[in-house]
Amino acid sequence: MAQVSLEGIRKVYPNGFRAVQTTSFTIQDGEFVVLVGPSGCGKSTLLRMIAGLEEITEGVLKIGDRVVNDVDPADRDIAMVFQNYALYPHMTVRKNIGYGLKNRGTPAAAIDAKVQDAARMLNLTEYLDRKPAQLSGGQRQRVAMGRAVVRDPALFLFDEPLSNLDAKLRNQMRIEIKALQRRLGTTAVYVTHDQVEAMTMADRIIVLNEGRIEQIGTPSEIYHNPASTFVASFMGAPPMNLIKAELDQQSVRINGCRDLIHAPQSFDGPVTLGIRPEDVEVDEQGLVSFHVDILEELGAHRLLHGRIANQPFSVMLGKDDAAQVGETKINLKPEALRLFDRETGLRL
Amino acid sequence: MKRAGFDTIWLPMALLIPQLMIIAIFFYWPAGWALQSSFFLQDPFGFGSTFVGAENYTSLLGNDQYKRVAGFTILYSVLVTFFSLAIALLLAVKADKVIKGAKTYRTLLMWVYAIAPPVAGFLGILFFDQSTGPLTKFFQMFGWDFKLGVDYNATATAMVIVAVWKQIPVNFIFFLSGLQSIPRSVREAAMIDNRSATGRFWQVTFPLLAPTAFFLLIINITYALFDTFGIIDALMKGEPGNNPMTLVYKVYLDGFRGNDLGGSSAQSVVLMALVLLLTVFQFRLVERRIHYT
Ligand SMILES: Nc1ncnc2c1ncn2[C@@H]1O[C@H](COP(=O)(O)OP(=O)(O)O)[C@@H](O)[C@H]1O
Ligand SMILES: [Mg+2]
DSSP states (O other): OOOEEEEEEEEEOTTSOEEEEEEEEEEOTTOEEEEEOSTTSSHHHHHHHHHTSSOOSEEEEEETTEEOTTSOGGGSOEEEEOTTOOOOTTSOHHHHHHHHHHTTTOOHHHHHHHHHHHHHHTTOGGGTTSOGGGSOHHHHHHHHHHHHHTTOOSEEEEESTTTTSOHHHHHHHHHHHHHHHHHHTOEEEEEESOHHHHHHHOSEEEEEETTEEEEEEOHHHHHHSOSBHHHHHHSTTTTOEEEEEEEEEEEEEETTOOOEEEEEEEEEEEEEEEEOGGGEEEOTTOSEEEEEEEEEEOSSEEEEEEEETTEEEEEEEETTSOOOSEEEEEEEOGGGOEEEETTTOBBO | OOOOOOSSSHHHHHHHHHHHHHHIIIIIHHHHHHHHHTTEEEOTTSSOEEEOTTHHHHHHHTOHHHHHHHHHHHHHHHHHHHHHHHHHHHHHHHHHHOOTTHHHHHHHHHHHHTSOHHHHHHHHHHHTOTTTOHHHHHHHHTTOOOOTTTSHHHHHHHHHHHHHHHHHHHHHHHHHHHHHTSOHHHHHHHHHHOSOHHHHIIIIIHHHHHHHHHHHHHHHHHIIIIITHHHHHHHTTTOOTTOOOOHHHHHHIIIIISOOHHHHHHHHHHHHHHHHHHHHHHHHHHHHSOOOO
């Protein structure tokens, strides 16, 4: 178990591409941190630098108290689970799981016991003598997990380990991985492009965009207090509504509309107004007119998709709330309003 | 499922005929003819032949020169196969690490592949030329008076070197594409599991190359046994005398120089049996395993 710290880490690929801008953060001992962001934003690059599979262009990387910039991947006391599992095709499940231990000089009897333990924990006992080609996707995923846990490393690294599984298995493994990490208490860095995985698994989320950190925070902080319009629109499904508005002291005027709302903070000028779809009420006496184009029935709740002052807007209602397509009035909960700089997209 | 097919049997038959004719004329007919003539003793001046039963075969067994040539052929095949595989693998592993310029490497090596065996043999002669050959000079530095075509060991060495040189490109291309088809993440997982690069090579990379290596092994044995004819012919400069030769060369020598068609046919029947054996061996093993996905 260990704390991981990145101090001014930067990555420029040999072709000159700047995949990760100067980045600093610290992961606490035993913490489960999720790196999330759209495809190509540099998540894997960052993870692979921590693993030692990619050279660090600049900056200092510490695992525990040790600077590991120049330490071999095998000596960093890490274990990694790859998106395509990266199992050794010619080895049995038993050998796959035990390979890392064998190369670290663990006695055969101890390897055997540890492999058995890991296999039991992951329901793989009856598959120990099979080759990876004879396993299903979910089982291969478990073998990859087994290979990681059996070594009892200081740090787990996961690179989109669930994205090759079907939705049902993904939900199940999500819970299992999280539970396993809790039980073992091992520090973990988990990369995903799926915001649901990020929200459900993380102790802390790091949102990346174009090689930069947009925000670091707990799932609840990220969800309720996004630091930028990028985070607001990336996290949450459906995403936070973002509409253009003018602010005059504490009065919000939505573009071209006369509706005035009381803002939680004071500012003068153009802003982007953010509000989560569930923080909106339909109300006959409401201040804002909302035109509903589509009604989406989701069982537990309903989504209304439409427009406010010709800007796209969504509202989430409980399953018992009445709703219909057409013109209606809504109220925005004042305490749920988030204001962003129109130019920079940053939170005001 | 819809299957494409022909309405009559005649069209597919007609389409197959050219291929079947080629096989029949250039393989089955001469093979059958060789089998038949291996039981006869031909008159050296072409006046008929006498049936002698298995005598051509039994006399091979008692023939010391045949045994010597067979011995050399085995040694030659082992050396050529081993060195052309080993050197090609080494080059492929090195080239695989180079990302820039990999194409140039491949193209340069492929050129050698395009050289016909007799031409390779003549290039060999230049290299081993008595007075100007760089390799002759190289061996002379070690005190070996290298005489191509005169000294048995010198000729044998030259034959091995030229044959290996000629075969490396094919092996290299196969090994390189084999290496590049190993998923990057599998190698990376191994880097985390095993500190030693040598260990990773023998425990992860090489086993994953095994299908390629096995395929090449058969190809190379066949090459050393049969396709080196042109090289051998060129290097001994048409003077068999005291020079080493392989079994295939001896078939040619006895049949066309020595006019012993019966004995030569018997030898070629033995070689055909060997090819058959190799092929069966290859199919059996390929069927059995060494496929992972
Ligand atoms: N070896 C490389 N050389 C140059 N550019 C690369 C290399 N690997 C990745 N990139 C680029 O770096 C960016 C980030 O890649 P990556 O970290 O894999 O993204 P993510 O995992 O977030 O999808 C991408 O734009 C990708 O094209
Ligand atoms: Mg990635």
